[in-house]
Amino acid sequence: MKAVILKSQGGTEQLMMADLPIPHPGNGEVLIKVHAIGINATDVYARRDSRLDYIFNGESPKILGWDISGEIVEIGADTAHFKVGDAVFGLLNFPTYTTPGHAKGYAEYVVASINDIALKPANISYEEAAAVPMAALTVWQPLNKFRIKPGDRVFITAAGGGVGHFAVQLAKYFGAYVIALASGAKREFVLGLGADEFIDYQTTNFLDILSPVDYVIEGLRDEHIAKSMQALKDGATLLSLWDHIVGSKWADLAVQRNINAFYNNVVSNGQDMKALARLLEEQKLVPHISKRFGLDEIPLAHSAIESNHTTGKVIIKVL
Structure with a gap:
């Protein structure tokens, strides 16, 4: 072979x-x-x-x-x-x-x-x-540990990428109001996935226009985590798709901000x-x-x- x-x-x-x-x-x-x-x-x-x-x-x-x-x-x-x-x-x-x-x-x-x-x-x-498998499981598995509640305002960064485009769809499946961050060229694509609002990171600082949200799905790394934490309500949740939280400076910052910040290793x-096959059959994914x-x-x-x-x-x- x-x-x-x-x-x-x-x-x-x-x-x-x-x-x-x-x-x-x-x-x-x-x-x-x-x-x-x-x-x-x-x-x-x-x-x-x-x-x-x-x-x-x-x-x-x-x-x-x-x-x-x-x-x-x-x-x-x-x-x-x-x-x-x-x-x-x-x-x-x-x-x-x-x-x-x-x-x-x-x-x-x-x-x-x-x-x-x-x-x-x-x-x-x-x-x-x-x-589907790795990219969708990267979001599906942690969202089944810390569920989005219907009506939650969810902010998703890197929303047009391989993982991000599944994150938008799965957040909508759980009943979220989705605000998506991506480049302007991906605007129509991301809105077509079901996002309720779109922010172009190339032209807009999201902190200038985004009111506090209930959940962040963070598809970016490093210092962007700290920036995204500023968009969260007291007691809200941040899922980091790439960076470990436990034992990091982000964990200390999360405690200071009273935020449940976590990372999940896909398995x-x-x-x-x-479960994903059922969503694909129903065209919800x-x-x-x-x-x-x-x-x-x-x-x-x-x-x-x-x-x-x-x-x-x-x-x-x-x-």
Whole structure:
């Protein structure tokens, strides 16, 4: 099979096409013929940062990729209700900050645990399905820990990006009044997702016009967290999608401001994927794909993500 391996951490030139044996599923696993792959900012960080080498668990070759959709072509023992021919999608074997997660998704075939996947809704394509798992779970999982209440005013930064465009839709699903922050070029796109108000960060300081909100979904990093905290009501909630809060200066600031600020590490979870599948079936969640590449164009897909100007998701079309 064709696969894209990572020779070593570094630039996109470290990504190289290779011919590898097709793997076989073990107990509780299935073999998936990959139709599409989702590319995320996490892929870029793992490619560049040698501190993240632990995620490969010392295995060789190193193969990035966690978001996939495809068709089951072989099953191992104890695979529950999954069968050959099923169309599935999921976030496979995603690492934590202390444990590896070498899913090997940049390939024509991939082995997946049945605990990480769900049946693909019939009303979406394989490409759309591959765009969903990591980005949507990044919002879905924490919002199920600290729920948005109907009528809450929710401020979402980076609202036009891969995670942000799902955040807008999920906040609306929970009944929020959504104020979205993005570049002016994404105005119509973000409002089309259901946002009630739009703020162009290129022309407007949101603190000059935004009255206090109940919840912030913070899609930006570092000092922007402190700025977003200023937009919150006393006792409100801030979800940081990228930066840890516990043990950081943001935690101290949150205590001073009486704000519940938290970060949530996304995890692979087939039950959560089933919940997202239901939302996709009901068209309450609609993935937007801005760029498509072939398997041999993964370096270009990484460069697109690194530009920080994509709208929605970047995917790889394998079949």
